[in-house]
Amino acid sequence: MTDEIINAPKAILVFAYHPREVSPELIKKVEAKVNAQKGAVIYGVSTDQNTFKTIKNAMMDGTAIKTIARSNPFVLVLEKGKIVDKQPAKYYVD
Numbered sequence: 490m491t492d493e494i495i496n497a498p499k500a501i502l503v504f505a506y507h508p509r510e511v512s513p514e515l516i517k518k519v520e521a522k523v524n525a526q527k528g529a530v531i532y533g534v535s536t537d538q539n540t541f542k543t544i545k546n547a548m549m550d551g552t553a554i555k556t557i558a559r560s561n562p563f564v565l566v567l568e569k570g571k572i573v574d575k576q577p578a579k580y581y582v583d
Contacts, residue, residue, distance in 0.1 A: 490532070490547065495570040497530040502565045503578065504558035505533070506551040508540040511562050511578075518582040519562060520544055 494500045501523045505511055520543045523531050533541030536551045557565065560577035567573065 493530055494532070494567065497567070498569060499526065499528065500530040500532075500567040501526060502567070503531075503533045503541065503544065503562055504549075504554050504565065505535040505537075505540050505562040506554040506558060507561050508535045508537045511540075515562065515578060515582070516541065519564065519578045522582050523564070 494502070503519055503523060505516075520533075520541060523529070524543055531544045532547045533544045534547045534549050534554060535541070536548070536554065538546050538548055540546060557563070560579075562578040563575070564578050564581040565572060565575045
């Protein structure tokens with residue numbers, strides 16, 4: 490998975506370290522917006538394998554997610570392995 494993300498022209502990762510504390514409506518909005526990105530590699534990274542319904546789920550320890558994501562949930566956009574955008578999901582969907 491790492492190679493796929495690092496080598497992709499565009500990759501979008503959605504992180505949630507306390508997924509049960511995130512409103513289902515916000516998750517739906519984030520998924521809709523990232524799914525609209527044509528050609529991007531998209532993963533939802535969480536402590537619960539069933540957090541995301543329409544994007545691929547990946548598991549990670551909550552402490553590791555908090556190191557990357559300073560809000561819950563958080564969106565990270567990479568282009569060819571370089572971070573080009575990072576922001577709280579609530580701002581990403583607005």
